[in-house]
Amino acid sequence: MSLIELENIVKVYKFGEFEIRVLDNITVKIEKGEFVCIMGPSGSGKSTFMNIIGCLDTPTSGKYYLDGVDVSTFSLDQLAEIRNKKIGFVFQQFNLLPRATALENVELPLIYAGISAKKRKELALHILSKVGLSDRANHYPRQLSGGQQQRVAIARALVNSPSIILADEPTGNLDSKSSLEIMEIFKKLNEEQGFTTIIVTHEPDIAAFGKRQIRFLDGKIVCDSKVCPVDEKL
Amino acid sequence: MISITSIINIALRALRANAMRSFLAILGIIIGVGAVVTMIAIGSGASEKISKQISSIGSNLILVLPGATTQGGIRMGHGTQQTLTMADAEAIGRECSAVMAVAPAITGTAQVVFGNQNWATAIIGTTPEMVTVREWELLWGRFINEQDVRSGTKVAVIGQTVAEKLFGEVDPLGKIIRIKKIPFEVIGVLDKKGQSLTGQDQDDIIYVPITTAQRTLFGQTLPGRVRLIYVKASSLESIPQATEQIRTLLRQRHRIGPNQEDDFTVMDLTQMLKAAEESTKTMSILLGAIASVSLLVGGIGIMNIMLVSVTERTREIGIRMAVGAKPKDIRMQFLIESVFLTTIGGVFGLLLGIGASLAVSSLMDWPVSISLFSAIIAFGFSAFVGVFFGFYPAYKASNLNPIEALRYE
Numbered sequence: 001m002s003l004i005e006l007e008n009i010v011k012v013y014k015f016g017e018f019e020i021r022v023l024d025n026i027t028v029k030i031e032k033g034e035f036v037c038i039m040g041p042s043g044s045g046k047s048t049f050m051n052i053i054g055c056l057d058t059p060t061s062g063k064y065y066l067d068g069v070d071v072s073t074f075s076l077d078q079l080a081e082i083r084n085k086k087i088g089f090v091f092q093q094f095n096l097l098p099r100a101t102a103l104e105n106v107e108l109p110l111i112y113a114g115i116s117a118k119k120r121k122e123l124a125l126h127i128l129s130k131v132g133l134s135d136r137a138n139h140y141p142r143q144l145s146g147g148q149q150q151r152v153a154i155a156r157a158l159v160n161s162p163s164i165i166l167a168d169e170p171t172g173n174l175d176s177k178s179s180l181e182i183m184e185i186f187k188k189l190n191e192e193q194g195f196t197t198i199i200v201t202h203e204p205d206i207a208a209f210g211k212r213q214i215r216f217l218d219g220k221i222v223c224d225s226k227v228c229p230v231d232e233k234l
Numbered sequence: 235m236i237s238i239t240s241i242i243n244i245a246l247r248a249l250r251a252n253a254m255r256s257f258l259a260i261l262g263i264i265i266g267v268g269a270v271v272t273m274i275a276i277g278s279g280a281s282e283k284i285s286k287q288i289s290s291i292g293s294n295l296i297l298v299l300p301g302a303t304t305q306g307g308i309r310m311g312h313g314t315q316q317t318l319t320m321a322d323a324e325a326i327g328r329e330c331s332a333v334m335a336v337a338p339a340i341t342g343t344a345q346v347v348f349g350n351q352n353w354a355t356a357i358i359g360t361t362p363e364m365v366t367v368r369e370w371e372l373l374w375g376r377f378i379n380e381q382d383v384r385s386g387t388k389v390a391v392i393g394q395t396v397a398e399k400l401f402g403e404v405d406p407l408g409k410i411i412r413i414k415k416i417p418f419e420v421i422g423v424l425d426k427k428g429q430s431l432t433g434q435d436q437d438d439i440i441y442v443p444i445t446t447a448q449r450t451l452f453g454q455t456l457p458g459r460v461r462l463i464y465v466k467a468s469s470l471e472s473i474p475q476a477t478e479q480i481r482t483l484l485r486q487r488h489r490i491g492p493n494q495e496d497d498f499t500v501m502d503l504t505q506m507l508k509a510a511e512e513s514t515k516t517m518s519i520l521l522g523a524i525a526s527v528s529l530l531v532g533g534i535g536i537m538n539i540m541l542v543s544v545t546e547r548t549r550e551i552g553i554r555m556a557v558g559a560k561p562k563d564i565r566m567q568f569l570i571e572s573v574f575l576t577t578i579g580g581v582f583g584l585l586l587g588i589g590a591s592l593a594v595s596s597l598m599d600w601p602v603s604i605s606l607f608s609a610i611i612a613f614g615f616s617a618f619v620g621v622f623f624g625f626y627p628a629y630k631a632s633n634l635n636p637i638e639a640l641r642y643e
């Protein structure tokens with residue numbers, strides 16, 4: 001049994017009579033502990049794919065088995081619980097709460113997990129130290145660099161010990177030095193602690209971190225292998 | 235399950251971040267609750283005043299006055315002003331089963347002197363039953379007794395105002411006062427009753443035996459005639475029966491034919507006051523209802539602020555959902571924010587209401603009464619307004635699609 005199994009996943013957006021198939025019959029399996037990089041041109045359906053895996057979105061049709069459980073029929077509350085317990089999301093825009101400190105941002109998933117304030121602080125501080133931000137715990141996002149903000153976001157994704165880390169263009173807003181630092185963190189987490197990691201990226205040198213690459217085009221998977229050839233058209 | 239303290243913390247933080255806006259939203263509730271509390275205080279103050287008057291005149295009191303009543307009110311009757319007699323009073327006491335006590339009275343005003351102090355006051359000649367009928371308490375000494383009435387002794391029972399004006403700090407008991415230059419011994423001092431319905435000071439009074447009043451003080455009065463008769467019915471329910479019995483009896487005694495008008499008037503004071511009490515109650519409900527409109531407007535203000543807040547914080551909502559907030563967690567967060575706003579408004583509104591009531595009371599000399607009831611109303615109402623007007627914005631927030639919320643700029 002794979003950790004993630006997608007079967008004939010279709011996502012359609014309708015505009016009156018006109019419809020677009022953002023995901024067109026996607027079938028894919030991802031095993032526990034894999035490090036996957038998702039590539040493809042803009043609009044090819046990468047984010048939609050990630051959102052469905054992350055239970056932020058639901059497919060129009062098809063089955064999604066997470067840990068062997070069919071979550072495509074789950075209610076909003078059940079999906080929220082999965083996002084809280086099994087998924088850690090990292091976004092291109094960091095998506096930190098501007099009026100909360102780094103520590104409070106990291107605590108956020110634990111609040112919704114119903115963990116006590118004392119335990120929350122303990123856990124959050126521990127994770128912050130792992131991403132090298134112990135001394136920035138009481139800083140607000142605006143007082144942090146882009147790379148530091150993204151590290152806070154990674155800490156937030158990790159804090160509730162999820163089984164999957166999903167990062168949608170996590171380096172898209174960072175300079176190349178910070179990008180590599182962030183990728184090193186993902187790599188280390190994957191190698192040392194076995195977090196299943198899926199990262200969307202445009203950049204070939206970032207994609208090179210992946211041990212498996214999946215390339216999307218027009219809602220379809222056009223390549224799924226150890227290394228996908230760089231598409232000349234892009 | 236997310237803990238309630240966490241949700242409250244989140245809500246408080248959000249309110250603090252927008253302090254000015256939160257304050258303005260609260261202001262609407264403060265004014266609304268303040269208005270409701272003030273109006274209830276004014277209204278119930280008025281009805282309490284009337285209730286007090288009811289108990290101060292004596293419960294179940296019926297007045298029998300000489301002269302007929304027409305639809306326009308009381309008109310003095312046929313030639314002679316004084317159609318009621320001592321014998322009428324005795325007959326009412328003897329023959330009307332629904333009557334508990336009867337006290338005839340002769341009234342007048344006179345100058346009263348003690349030492350170098352003098353004071354003009356109401357002098358009432360009456361019988362011992364007056365204490366029962368009017369429910370007077372004696373502070374010191376005793377009231378007029380049967381013996382005083384029989385022998386026409388020159389004794390006086392004085393009200394608080396008279397005691398104050400004539401005696402000041404001196405103990406009035408056993409002292410001799412002069413009413414129309416005739417010496418009277420003070421045998422008792424009445425307890426305070428305060429103002430009557432018409433604003434008269436009920437304590438500015440001296441009671442003397444009715445016989446003494448007839449013979450010595452108001453000599454021109456026809457013998458046996460009385461100015462009015464105070465009657466106490468045996469219960470509130472028996473007032474109509476007592477009234478009817480008195481009318482029938484007096485018509486008989488005065489030999490009034492079937493087509494003739496009464497030459498007396500039976501007034502049911504309790505009933506009149508009850509009616510007045512009812513109408514002030516209605517008025518206070520009406521005032522409260524009008525004031526509630528401002529609370530409603532305040533509630534709409536809260537809803538407006540909450541809707542703005544939800545829109546502004548769309549992205550925050552998306553983030554919270556992405557890390558595992560359930561729709562009900564989001565709904566709770568916004569509901570608590572709005573209830574918090576309105577309850578704060580409720581507390582300060584209550585204070586404002588109390589302040590305004592006291593101001594009205596001292597500036598306009600209007601009795602106000604702030605009760606626990608109105609405090610509870612203020613609280614309950616403001617919390618209710620918070621839930622009611624916070625629900626839609628909170629529902630809207632919880633219904634957001636996480637992906638769209640995250641994409642919101």
Ligand SMILES: Nc1ncnc2c1ncn2[C@@H]1O[C@H](COP(=O)(O)OP(=O)(O)O)[C@@H](O)[C@H]1O
Pocket residue numbers: 013022040041042043044045046047048049
């Ligand atoms: N809520 C939506 N309504 C309509 N179309 C959408 C919506 N979300 C995404 N799309 C469309 O789906 C397609 C794929 O989007 P996305 O998955 O974000 O692509 P990528 O991340 O690969 O750039 C795009 O053409 C986009 O316009």
Ligand SMILES: [Mg+2]
Pocket residue numbers: 046047048168
């Ligand atoms: Mg995308």
